[in-house]
Amino acid sequence: MKSKRYLAVVAFAAGLAAASAAQADTIDFSQFSGFALASGSTGVTVGGVSFTLTSVDGGGFNILVQGPNFGNWRGQFPTGETVVLGPGKPGPDTVTFGSAVTSMTLAAEPDIFGPYTATFTAFDNMGTTLDVESASSNSALNPGTIPFVTVSGADIFKVVITTTNDNLGFALGGAAPVPGPIVGTGFPGLILACGILLILARRRQQIA
């Protein structure tokens, strides 16, 4: 009976820690190399979920790095971040996941300087809209100012990305992984679990 209670507490603590570790997944596009990336290419999210990236018309992507020089992406992403630039024409990019994710954080910036609004729409595997989130900014040579957008839902299988001012298409980038919050939120959970265990041990002693 007591061992069952211990197991339940440990399971609860582990679950709490796991829940606190769950954060918005994102995509690190530096996993792709070279200059060209075909529409329909597959990769893996930071969280380990496979995905497929497709463009508006099946045209390819160019792999660029945010930087100050011509030939780089000279926009708002953090310096050094790898982005993918879709075909030079208006229309959405689509990220389709191999299994459900509960959230996804990405950013998009058009290839024409000026004001824009990026919109991210999350769908389940039945095509039902789960979440729509937008962010507005000004496309410019201004590293580190890109607004990242997170869409959330129980079973996200597809995210469709659009921007305004997209006559020449737009670049798509993922948020840099931030490991800090995982430790910061998981640690209190572990302390809580240890505290409960300690209380149980004391009660056991008292009963004994």
Next chain:
Amino acid sequence: MSFKSKLTVALAAACCALALSVGAAKADTFTTFDVSGTFAGGAGGTLSGTITFDITKLAIPTPDVPTTDVITAADIKYSGSILVPVGPFNDPTIQTFCGCFGQFFLGDINTNQLSIVFPFPPPYPNFYVGGPITDGFINLCNVFGCANGIANELSGSLTPVPGPIVGAGLPGLIAAASGLMVWWRRRKKMA
């Protein structure tokens, strides 16, 4: 009017006609065109300036039939202004004229037909005669090629620049002056 003065007028007229005819014949050979127009695709924008291409690069045409051919970007030179919206990656200063598969199209936007009429059969296929070439199909691409063309579908005109007239007409004028000089000396001797 005396006989001599009539002869003088006739000779002068002949020399002028010679000069003009030489100049006019040369004027039919154009390799340089004024270009102006608006890009309908991509980021949009405008283009104006001078474009020069080697007309001999075209396939030998059928006389009086509009030519359907392409000129590669490498055989084209352009100077002028390009006004295209700039972005994080697209920048006109680092772009080049291009066409898909490395070809540069000058011609109708729908047919890719180059509206140049060559009235003479070979071996004179390179004389351009006719009005402006319209609907030039010109792309402006980034370093990755036409997949991300920053501006395309130029709708405007190419007007031939008659530069060769001066160069060709001058020898004609020299010949005319020489003729007058010879005639004037003969007249003096006769007198």
